[in-house]
Amino acid sequence: MLTLLIALMLASIALLAGMDVWALQRQRQQEEALLFVGNQYRQAIERYYLAGRSLPMSIDDLIDDKRFPAPLHHLRRAYPDPITGRNDWELLRDGTGIYGIRSKSDGVPIQRANFPGRYAFFANAQTYADWQFIYPVPGMGRRSAGGAPGLPPKLTTKPGRPVR
Template identity: 40%
Template sequence: MGAQRGFTYLGLLLAIALLGIGMVAASEVWVTTARRQRMEQLEWVGQQYVQAIGSYYENSPGQVKTYPTALEDLLEDRRFAFTRRHLRQFYANPFSGVADWELVRAAGGGIRGVRVAVPDTVGRNSAYEFSHTPLAR
């Protein structure tokens, strides 16, 4: 009976080891999937800012097109008789959970885009920039 218990114990240790290896593999897949989803969310949020800045720029009253001086101008554009909203809300960086966007300034003043640092898989930060490019006329 003693030999039988040793064999069962060895089988249990092997099962636990295999379960641990399976859990490590599953966690790597989960981390990769979560990062991919955050990158897709970052792309969507960046495009929301680009569209809002483009809307502000293209709908400038008069002949001279201007960029917003602050991100708040995208929420409430008071250059008209009525308030125009180019952006519904300030969006957070999906990686940090806060709106820690750097502003990309235009040559003539104003904000033409946003930039954010995102940690990559080896621990360094990569900068992602989302900028409006005016249409050629």
């Protein structure tokens, strides 16, 4: 009887360890999907802007751009946020339209390095909401999530010294 209890306890421990590994792997896959989907939105905003020199007012504008006689499709569909599983993105806006998106998740990212160049600042992110997929419109200054000028914070090697 004691042997059976010990075997059950060891099996339970192994199962729990396996679940932790599975959860970690799933989170990494969600992060990879967030990078892909977020970049799809950023590219769609860029294509929309380059096609007509204005920013979209809604995600629907990216899917079906009716500013031209033949509608353009900058985004195939409205992708859900891979982290939340819902189509509940926070749209980053200013007075002229949507210039970026970000997740509403306050989860803590696993990935801390090896981001594509344009997203190098993600290394400093505390939450997924800090992963901002922004199209910086030429000539309109830098932007931040609040709509005020400024891109995400510059990376620094030491306080006050920007990376070059």
